[in-house]
Amino acid sequence: MIQSIIYKDEINSFPHIKEKVNERLVKIINHEIGHTLNLLNCPVKDCLMEDGGGTIKTVDSENGKLCASSTKKVLKYLVKP
C-alpha cells in the first residue's frame, strides 16, 4: 500500500500533492497502529480500519477516524478494569 500512495513524478511536478501524500501516510500509519492494538479490518465504510481493498481511493474516502464499533474495541483493549 505504501508504494501505491507515493507518486514520485506527481510530487516533483506538483508540490501541493505533498499534502495529499502526507494525509494518506498519516491515515495508513494510523490504520497500521490500529492493527498493533488488536483491531482487525472493519466493514464500516469510511472507518479508519476499513480494508483498503488494494486501492488508494478507499484511503482517500476515509475520514481518518474510527467508527463507533472500532472505537469501542480499542478502548476495551486500552482501558484496564
Ligand SMILES: [Zn+2]
Ligand atoms: Zn470501524
